Amino acid sequence: MPKPKKERILEEAERLFAKRGYDGVSLREITNEAGVDVALVKYHFGNKQGLFDELLSRRAKALNRERSDALDAVLERHDPAPVEEVVDAFTHTLLNKVVSEDPSWRSYFGLLAQVNNNPDWGGRAMSKHFDPLVHRFLDALKRALPGCDEADLYWCYHFWSGALTLTFADTRRIDGLSGGLCHSSDFEAVHKRLVPFISAGFRALCQKYEENDREHH
Amino acid sequence: MPKPKKERILEEAERLFAKRGYDGVSLREITNEAGVDVALVKYHFGNKQGLFDELLSRRAKALNRERSDALDAVLERHDPAPVEEVVDAFTHTLLNKVVSEDPSWRSYFGLLAQVNNNPDWGGRAMSKHFDPLVHRFLDALKRALPGCDEADLYWCYHFWSGALTLTFADTRRIDGLSGGLCHSSDFEAVHKRLVPFISAGFRALCQKYEENDREHH
DNA sequence: CTCACACTTCAACAATTGTTGAATAACGAC
DNA sequence: GTCGTTATTCAACAATTGTTGAAGTGTGAG
Numbered sequence: 217m218p219k220p221k222k223e224r225i226l227e228e229a230e231r232l233f234a235k236r237g238y239d240g241v242s243l244r245e246i247t248n249e250a251g252v253d254v255a256l257v258k259y260h261f262g263n264k265q266g267l268f269d270e271l272l273s274r275r276a277k278a279l280n281r282e283r284s285d286a287l288d289a290v291l292e293r294h295d296p297a298p299v300e301e302v303v304d305a306f307t308h309t310l311l312n313k314v315v316s317e318d319p320s321w322r323s324y325f326g327l328l329a330q331v332n333n334n335p336d337w338g339g340r341a342m343s344k345h346f347d348p349l350v351h352r353f354l355d356a357l358k359r360a361l362p363g364c365d366e367a368d369l370y371w372c373y374h375f376w377s378g379a380l381t382l383t384f385a386d387t388r389r390i391d392g393l394s395g396g397l398c399h400s401s402d403f404e405a406v407h408k409r410l411v412p413f414i415s416a417g418f419r420a421l422c423q424k425y426e427e428n429d430r431e432h433h
Numbered sequence: 434m435p436k437p438k439k440e441r442i443l444e445e446a447e448r449l450f451a452k453r454g455y456d457g458v459s460l461r462e463i464t465n466e467a468g469v470d471v472a473l474v475k476y477h478f479g480n481k482q483g484l485f486d487e488l489l490s491r492r493a494k495a496l497n498r499e500r501s502d503a504l505d506a507v508l509e510r511h512d513p514a515p516v517e518e519v520v521d522a523f524t525h526t527l528l529n530k531v532v533s534e535d536p537s538w539r540s541y542f543g544l545l546a547q548v549n550n551n552p553d554w555g556g557r558a559m560s561k562h563f564d565p566l567v568h569r570f571l572d573a574l575k576r577a578l579p580g581c582d583e584a585d586l587y588w589c590y591h592f593w594s595g596a597l598t599l600t601f602a603d604t605r606r607i608d609g610l611s612g613g614l615c616h617s618s619d620f621e622a623v624h625k626r627l628v629p630f631i632s633a634g635f636r637a638l639c640q641k642y643e644e645n646d647r648e649h650h
Numbered sequence: 651c652t653c654a655c656a657c658t659t660c661a662a663c664a665a666t667t668g669t670t671g672a673a674t675a676a677c678g679a680c
Numbered sequence: 681g682t683c684g685t686t687a688t689t690c691a692a693c694a695a696t697t698g699t700t701g702a703a704g705t706g707t708g709a710g
Contacts, residue, residue, distance in 0.1 A: 244698090374596070382550060
């Protein structure tokens, strides 16, 4: 049984939109790659925007639950939880999906990178799907960093989000910049480094009082 | 004497490309906003890509010199220089231009954000204009963080670049997320926080031996 | 079989896209 | 003025864009 054509459209659209953005891909390019007729887009998704919205939301729900569960697991062990563990719970899920699981997740995160960096309507689209989850994580971080300024916290998340976004954009710039030492698609390398990098940033800005026990790991 | 039409095209193109990306803006939209004929694009820049390239490079040269000078000033005072000062030299110039100077710089940085996050050709475009400068800064950081792993250093720059990119993309997501506490276009707020955040990240990943004197500022 | 329904194809639409050649205008040098 | 160069306009091009109505195919139930 061949894959249903609706799904073929979604796959190709995800792949192409992730690479060249909403305006950089035409419906015919998608449907040609998928081997289906253009009119199917209207039938299944209404129009181009409907197709894009469907791509955005179809994976968001499962992803949100998974990351929320990861946070729960951390908070169950200790609350307030160390900054590192909260940051890791947020990032771990994403990078694991890219590294080991169904590679189509990689396209999805590429899509999110496009959306998150879109000055026109990206902010609203991201907020619509992910703000509640982000608030859960920021609440946990607030408890981990008592007395911290709320604005500091949000800006830290902003920097964090930017680092993740550029990672998933996968522009291969670091490949040339590093002379082949690093590879833009080496998400394992990112995984190892992003958590300590971001956690240190949070502590530097949001940790008001020095604590004695700084045991991490 | 009214502004030359060539310049009007550049201004509007910069503004629109920054907001909606290369494929999201048509030449006629640019030339209509600028009040000139479409054919002028061919005359002055060859084609659409030529216009975009001109936008990218016309400000890059001056910007590179300015940032290189900022690094020189730091290194003249002390070499190796503290991480904070090197990071600040890189970021300071950008954010100052946005805050105080000619507001058209803001469009230019929005343009850079679009390019830097573009998976298709963004990496090459950024490298072409900015890699030598980035290498200068990374060299200074390498001296500030003796014995550090080179790959770590490049990945730190990657996170840094991502944080800056999302900032200049100006998506207004943080406005809603923070309930109005932060504003995406408040570059002064970013300025205060980005340097300590990124510096702490560099230290966390790249600082091999604890040092006694951690005097900053 | 027949009917209803979901799915798919086909052919075409009006609008917009980047690009272009030829004609026109502005302007300084001589 | 006259000429050469630069700048600008005009009208149009072929191609592609998203979208659409109508026709066609398949399938499963009755």
